[in-house]
Amino acid sequence: MIRLSIQARQALAKLTLPVLIAASFGLMLLGKADALLAEHARMMLADGLAPIYLALAGPLGDLRDTVAGATDLWELRADNARLRDENERLRRWQSIALALDAENQRLKANLQWIPDPAPSYVTARVVADAGGVYAKAVLLSVGPNHGVRKGEIALDERGLVGRVTEVGARTARVLLLTDLNSRIPVILENSRAHAILVGTNGARPRLTYWAEGAMPQEGERVVTSAEASAFPANLPIGTVHFSAANVPEVVPAAMLDRLEIVRIFDYGLSGVAAPEAPGRQPERRWR
Amino acid sequence: MARAAQTPGIRPRLTLGRRLDIAARHAFPAGCTVLLMLLTETPFGIADQATLLPAVTLTCVYFWSLFRPDAMPPPVVFLIGLLFDLLGYLPLGVGPLTLLVVHGLVLRWQRLLTTQGFGFGWLAFAGFAAAAAALGWTLTSVLSFRLLPLGPALFEALLAAALYPALAILFIRAHRTVADPERA
Numbered sequence A: 001m002i003r004l005s006i007q008a009r010q011a012l013a014k015l016t017l018p019v020l021i022a023a024s025f026g027l028m029l030l031g032k033a034d035a036l037l038a039e040h041a042r043m044m045l046a047d048g049l050a051p052i053y054l055a056l057a058g059p060l061g062d063l064r065d066t067v068a069g070a071t072d073l074w075e076l077r078a079d080n081a082r083l084r085d086e087n088e089r090l091r092r093w094q095s096i097a098l099a100l101d102a103e104n105q106r107l108k109a110n111l112q113w114i115p116d117p118a119p120s121y122v123t124a125r126v127v128a129d130a131g132g133v134y135a136k137a138v139l140l141s142v143g144p145n146h147g148v149r150k151g152e153i154a155l156d157e158r159g160l161v162g163r164v165t166e167v168g169a170r171t172a173r174v175l176l177l178t179d180l181n182s183r184i185p186v187i188l189e190n191s192r193a194h195a196i197l198v199g200t201n202g203a204r205p206r207l208t209y210w211a212e213g214a215m216p217q218e219g220e221r222v223v224t225s226a227e228a229s230a231f232p233a234n235l236p237i238g239t240v241h242f243s244a245a246n247v248p249e250v251v252p253a254a255m256l257d258r259l260e261i262v263r264i265f266d267y268g269l270s271g272v273a274a275p276e277a278p279g280r281q282p283e284r285r286w287r
Numbered sequence B: 001m002a003r004a005a006q007t008p009g010i011r012p013r014l015t016l017g018r019r020l021d022i023a024a025r026h027a028f029p030a031g032c033t034v035l036l037m038l039l040t041e042t043p044f045g046i047a048d049q050a051t052l053l054p055a056v057t058l059t060c061v062y063f064w065s066l067f068r069p070d071a072m073p074p075p076v077v078f079l080i081g082l083l084f085d086l087l088g089y090l091p092l093g094v095g096p097l098t099l100l101v102v103h104g105l106v107l108r109w110q111r112l113l114t115t116q117g118f119g120f121g122w123l124a125f126a127g128f129a130a131a132a133a134a135l136g137w138t139l140t141s142v143l144s145f146r147l148l149p150l151g152p153a154l155f156e157a158l159l160a161a162a163l164y165p166a167l168a169i170l171f172i173r174a175h176r177t178v179a180d181p182e183r184a
Helices: A006-033 A035-074 A076-110 A282-286 B002-006 B016-040 B049-067 B074-088 B094-108 B110-115 B118-143 B151-176
Strands: A120-129 A137-141 A153-155 A160-167 A171-176 A183-188 A194-198 A206-208 A221-224 A236-242 A248-252 A261-266
Touching: A006 A035, A006 B074, A006 B094, A006 B118, A035 A076, A035 A120, A035 A137, A035 A160, A035 A171, A035 B074, A137 A160, A137 A261, A171 A261, A183 A236, B016 B049, B016 B074, B049 B074, B049 B094, B049 B110, B049 B118, B049 B151, B074 B094, B094 B110, B094 B118, B110 B118, B118 B151
Parallel strands: none
Antiparallel strands: A120 A137, A120 A261, A137 A171, A153 A160, A153 A261, A160 A171, A183 A194, A183 A221, A194 A206, A206 A248, A221 A236, A236 A248
């Protein structure tokens, strides 16, 4: 080690902080100049941490289940009555759905309808919240030789979750549809009018740019549109709900706040790329 | 360790075990900061869990910069800031800058902050948390060319201020026992 005089050492110690603050500014410039650098670093870190989170997920899940089980015991009777009621209603719906499905098949056969290709999918476990204060995303553990690519579509058992934005060696990051950078072309199911679903970082994304005269209705179902070939048509997203300020919002069908298992579908789409991590001006692509 | 070596007196021989012990005590502040940061990312399924990361990181850097500046030097703060950016999906550079500014101000006001009572320390930390959240919000807004909502930044500051006593009590105990190099 080099021997320095006490004065020189004190001067160096005083310099460290300003130099490092300057280095942070340099890092900001570097992050802006080479956005891939941050993405690679993030995915490498996520790849390293994912096995730890995956190992922790088991015991944590057990703990949560135990707590949930204890609270469920209290509401057993009420739940039972509600479920019996719901079951009754769903049975009626099932018979209607079966009849409609049969009719749909018959009509399609008459029309020489070209069926949509069945998409391939992989199922993955959500291992961590990959969002931040200004981002909503989840990290999936997809295992080593996965075929997941950017732009593929994530769904849970109820509806659309979001899109894959970053892919690592054994992890993938899915940007949720509630994220500030998320823009999704949608169709309002009653009027078949197009609109854009804009994420706000809140629990409910906002609807904008609907066609004139096709005002969204409260409770109306919202599905994806195949426009711009970023999404396949008719994936369920949620239902319209007007906020207190009379702004049409969408209540997502997917349980975005407690995602556990997610399916990633490859529809072979090559349209608009999914938005990226914050700080990468994703809006430009839409203008 | 450096300070202890300069003062005259009788002390036990530096065996390997004792050296390891001293090194571990020196590494405790930075080590527990990184561990707590990784712990906040574990999927507990708490609502708004992402806000825990800035709150915990700021509390750790503030506390250890104040009471153990030799174990939380600027380069370590810089690296913690970098990890914070990567884990919290912020634009690169925001975390290091915010934390270094907090570190610098804490060192400048160290005498004032350590001589007053716990209540004053808490209040001062609330001020630091608000300023850090505001700085983080401004930098992130500028770097992503858009006005971000203020709500999350406000919540971040409130959560940090609310968590401070719980973490500070744990850290004070650690500071007096396991993290104290003099007791090695």
